[in-house]
Amino acid sequence: MFNIAQLPAKYRQMSVAALEKRALEVKAQLGKDLFIPAHHYQKDEVLKFADKTGDSLELANYSRDNAAKYIVFCGVHFMAETADMLTADDQIVLLPDLRAGCSMADMANIQQVERCDRLLQEQYQIDVLPLTYVNSTAAIKAFVGRKNGACLTSGNAHKMVSWALSMNQVILFLPDQHLGRNTAYDLGVPLDQMAIYDPIRQTLIYEGDVSDIRIILWQGHCSVHEKFTTANIEHLRRTEPDRRIIVHPECSFDVVRQSDDNGSTRKIIQTIENAAPGTKWAIGTEMNLVNRLIKHHPELDIISLNPYMCACLTMNRIDLPHFVWCLDKIVAQDLSNQITVDAETTTYALQALDKMLQRQ
Numbered sequence: 001m002f003n004i005a006q007l008p009a010k011y012r013q014m015s016v017a018a019l020e021k022r023a024l025e026v027k028a029q030l031g032k033d034l035f036i037p038a039h040h041y042q043k044d045e046v047l048k049f050a051d052k053t054g055d056s057l058e059l060a061n062y063s064r065d066n067a068a069k070y071i072v073f074c075g076v077h078f079m080a081e082t083a084d085m086l087t088a089d090d091q092i093v094l095l096p097d098l099r100a101g102c103s104m105a106d107m108a109n110i111q112q113v114e115r116c117d118r119l120l121q122e123q124y125q126i127d128v129l130p131l132t133y134v135n136s137t138a139a140i141k142a143f144v145g146r147k148n149g150a151c152l153t154s155g156n157a158h159k160m161v162s163w164a165l166s167m168n169q170v171i172l173f174l175p176d177q178h179l180g181r182n183t184a185y186d187l188g189v190p191l192d193q194m195a196i197y198d199p200i201r202q203t204l205i206y207e208g209d210v211s212d213i214r215i216i217l218w219q220g221h222c223s224v225h226e227k228f229t230t231a232n233i234e235h236l237r238r239t240e241p242d243r244r245i246i247v248h249p250e251c252s253f254d255v256v257r258q259s260d261d262n263g264s265t266r267k268i269i270q271t272i273e274n275a276a277p278g279t280k281w282a283i284g285t286e287m288n289l290v291n292r293l294i295k296h297h298p299e300l301d302i303i304s305l306n307p308y309m310c311a312c313l314t315m316n317r318i319d320l321p322h323f324v325w326c327l328d329k330i331v332a333q334d335l336s337n338q339i340t341v342d343a344e345t346t347t348y349a350l351q352a353l354d355k356m357l358q359r360q
């Protein structure tokens with residue numbers, strides 16, 4: 001494990017006004033050489049400096065389509081890796097806090113995935129077609145590319161799983177079991193044709209005849225979205241039956257089934273933007289985004305589906321002090337926050353990413 005430098009005390013001591021002034025100065029100084037994409041789950045204090053905001057699919061598109069020399073990625077590590085792979089070799093992608101990982105992406109590493117593939121081939125004679133959520137390491141994306149599989153995001157999951165089902169191979173869906181189960185079920189795959197792979201016990205969990213399996217779900221999940229429960233839904237149905245419930249498909253199967261609607265970050269935002277004034281909503285997704293929707297839509301009555309919900313801790317690591325420190329380091333030509341993916345990994349991972357970008 002490499003050492004990550006601590007934020008210098010100076011940045012903690014600066015006032016918000018001084019930090020914001022410095023951010024604007026560096027933005028003006030670097031001009032077109034600087035591009036700042038930010039995920040919708042970022043804090044307002046950082047998001048206000050973004051050139052583009054978006055969900056993970058939109059941010060992948062924006063990264064690919066811009067020519068800036070420095071890309072300060074306000075999101076989490078796997079998104080910055082993806083941006084590095086989608087941009088030219090001389091473009092530099094930086095992550096303001098190198099500790100901004102993703103607990104879901106951490107639930108699968110390349111050794112576990114290769115072991116799973118071997119086990120399925122040797123014990124069950126199953127040669128899988130892998131699909132990986134973009135919330136995964138570049139090494140896993142490359143594994144998927146080598147096996148002719150594809151990446152996906154919640155924004156195009158139905159298109160990608162539908163494509164994979166048409167290939168008539170057993171799908172290995174990783175690392176989020178919930179997005180895999182919710183999407184495959186929507187597309188007509190019954191639960192009894194879905195198996196689970198437990199990467200800790202290295203076991204395939206399935207009760208029927210193995211030849212009936214159509215999709216194998218990696219036993220991973222998002223530690224933010226798992227906090228929405230059917231008890232939250234039952235409470236609202238009892239107390240406020242006229243409040244519509246919309247959740248992200250990283251929520252569990254039962255939560256998604258019992259909600260009125262579900263969809264990617266983009267779909268949730270669009271649904272709220274198009275909602276009739278005066279309508280009541282409960283949203284099951286990350287709290288920075290829910291709070292922003294509440295603030296921007298005073299004409300609606302919006303609450304979080306879970307009243308005790310908090311923001312994604314790893315997304316929140318990118319705060320204003322780290323952001324300004326990162327900008328200052330660019331000016332000083334210190335590129336210690338750079339995220340790079342080696343050429344061989346990039347070649348294969350791009351094969352999986354290209355399939356995702358072709359089906360939006």
Ligand code: 13P
Nearest residue numbers: 055056153154155264265
């Ligand atoms: P999307 O941006 O694809 O909706 O994903 C949500 C998420 O959890 C990002 O980490």
Ligand code: SF4
Nearest residue numbers: 102103104222224312
């Ligand atoms: Fe990862 Fe969940 Fe945070 Fe998204 S919300 S970055 S999936 S932990």
